[in-house]
Amino acid sequence: ILSAAEVTGADGIHPGYGFLSENADFAEQVERSGFKFIGPRSETIRLMGDKVSAKHQMRKSGVPTVPGSDGALPDDPDEILRNARDIGYPVIVKAAAGGGGRGMRVVHNEEVLLSSIEVTQSEAAAAFGSPVVYMEKFLQRPRHVEIQVLADQHGHAISLGERDCSLQRRHQKILEEAPSPLVTSDLRQRMGEAAVNAALSVQYEGAGTVEFLVDDELNFYFMEMNTRIQVEHPVTEQITGYDLIEEQIKVAAGESIADYQVQLTGHSIECRINAEDPDNNFRPSPGKITNLHLPGGHGVRVDTHVYSGYTISPNYDSMIAKIITTDRGRGEAINKMKRALDEFVIEGIKTTIPFHRKLMDNEDYIKGVYTTKFMEENNF
Numbered sequence: 007i008l009s010a011a012e013v014t015g016a017d018g019i020h021p022g023y024g025f026l027s028e029n030a031d032f033a034e035q036v037e038r039s040g041f042k043f044i045g046p047r048s049e050t051i052r053l054m055g056d057k058v059s060a061k062h063q064m065r066k067s068g069v070p071t072v073p074g075s076d077g078a079l080p081d082d083p084d085e086i087l088r089n090a091r092d093i094g095y096p097v098i099v100k101a102a103a104g105g106g107g108r109g110m111r112v113v114h115n116e117e118v119l120l121s122s123i124e125v126t127q128s129e130a131a132a133a134f135g136s137p138v139v140y141m142e143k144f145l146q147r148p149r150h151v152e153i154q155v156l157a158d159q160h161g162h163a164i165s166l167g168e169r170d171c172s173l174q175r176r177h178q179k180i181l182e183e184a185p186s187p188l189v190t191s192d193l194r195q196r197m198g199e200a201a202v203n204a205a206l207s208v209q210y211e212g213a214g215t216v217e218f219l220v221d222d223e224l225n226f227y228f229m230e231m232n233t234r235i236q237v238e239h240p241v242t243e244q245i246t247g248y249d250l251i252e253e254q255i256k257v258a259a260g261e262s263i264a265d266y267q268v269q270l271t272g273h274s275i276e277c278r279i280n281a282e283d284p285d286n287n288f289r290p291s292p293g294k295i296t297n298l299h300l301p302g303g304h305g306v307r308v309d310t311h312v313y314s315g316y317t318i319s320p321n322y323d324s325m326i327a328k329i330i331t332t333d334r335g336r337g338e339a340i341n342k343m344k345r346a347l348d349e350f351v352i353e354g355i356k357t358t359i360p361f362h363r364k365l366m367d368n369e370d371y372i373k374g375v376y377t378t379k380f381m382e383e384n385n386f
C-alpha cells in the first residue's frame with residue numbers, strides 16, 4: 007500500500023473500516039513514510055486499542071465507566087475476590103487487548119471466579135499476545151448506543167448524535183438505526199458531551215465512535231472507542247446531512263470544523279445484507295450472483311460493491327450490501343425498509359434479506375424496546 011501511495015503520488019491514505027483501520031503499527035508506518043494517515047494519530051489508536059488504558063483515560067476525563075477493578079487485575083487472589091465482592095456478582099472479565107466481544111467471560115459466583123480469570127488470561131495470551139485482563143460489573147440486558155464524533159486538528163470536537171446498535175448476533179451487528187428509540191434529548195445531550203470530552207482529552211482527530219452500554223434506568227457507561235469510520239456510519243450521514251468520509255478527508259487536510267452546526271432530522275435504519283443462510287444458523291453462503299435487482303427510490307440508499315455475475319469469495323467478510331432507508335419518522339423508515347427488502351432481488355446465493363423481512367414485522371422491534379439480548383431471546 008505504501009508503494010502504491012508512492013508511485014501514484016498520493017498525499018494521504020484512507021484505511022477504510024477493515025483490518026488496517028485500527029492497526030496502530032500501520033498508521034505509524036504511514037506517518038513515518040511521509041503520508042497523511044486519514045484518522046487519528048497512531049498513539050491514539052494504540053491508547054484506545056488497549057481497553058485498560060482506554061477506560062483509565064475515560065475516567066480521567068469524567069466519562070462514566072462501568073464499576074470495576076481499577077485497571078488490570080492484581081496478582082493477589084484475595085484482593086481479586088474482595089474486589090469482585092465489592093463490585094457484586096455477576097462480573098465480567100475482559101481482556102485488555104480484546105474488544106468487540108472477543109476475550110471476555112461472565113462470572114456468576116465466587117466459586118468459579120479465579121479459575122475463570124485464569125482461563126480468560128490464557129485465551130487472551132494465545133489470541134492477542136497479552137494475558138492482561140480487567141473486571142467489571144456485568145450489566146444483564148443493556149442497549150448498545152454509540153456516539154459519532156468528529157474532531158479537527160485545531161482542538162474542536164463535535165457530536166453527530168447516536169446510533170442504536172443493540173441488534174447483534176454473536177457480536178456482529180445486523181441492524182443499526184439513528185436516532186436510538188430509547189434516547190431522550192436530555193440523554194443525547196449528556197452522552198454527546200461525554201463523548202466530546204473523551205475525544206478532546208486525547209486530542210482526537212477525524213471521525214470516531216464512543217460506544218456506551220445503557221441500562222434500563224438510562225444510566226450510560228463507556229465501553230470502547232472505535233478510532234475508525236464504522237460500517238453503520240450511513241445512518242448518521244442520513245440524519246445529519248454530513249458526508250462523513252468527506253469530513254474525514256477535510257479534517258485530515260487541516261480544515262476547521264469550528265462553524266459546524268449539527269441538526270438531527272428524521273430517522274434512518276440500516277439493514278446489513280450478508281451472504282448467509284438465515285435458515286441454516288447464518289452459515290456463510292458464498293458463490294456467484296446470477297441475477298440482481300437493487301431497490302431504489304426516495305429515501306432508499308444501497309451501499310454495495312456487488313453486481314449480477316459477481317462471485318462472493320468464501321475468504322472474506324460475508325457482508326455484501328447495506329440497505330439504508332430514511333424518512334421523517336421511525337415508523338415511516340420501517341415501512342420504507344419493508345418495501346425496499348421486498349424489491350430486492352438476488353439469486354444464486356442465500357442472504358439475510360428474509361431474516362430482515364421477519365424482523366420488520368417483530369412487535370418488539372416495531373415498539374423499539376429491544377436489547378443486546380434480542381437475538382438470543384427470539385427465534386428467527
Ligand code: MV4
Nearest residue numbers: 072098105106107142143144145150174230378
Ligand atoms: C459488557 C456487557 C455487560 N456488562 N460489559 C460485548 C462487546 C464488547 N465491546 C463488550 N461487550 C459487552 N460488555 C459489561 N460490563 C455486555 C456486552 C455484550 C454486548 C454489548 C454490546 C452489544 C452486544 C453485546 C452482546 C453480548 C455482550
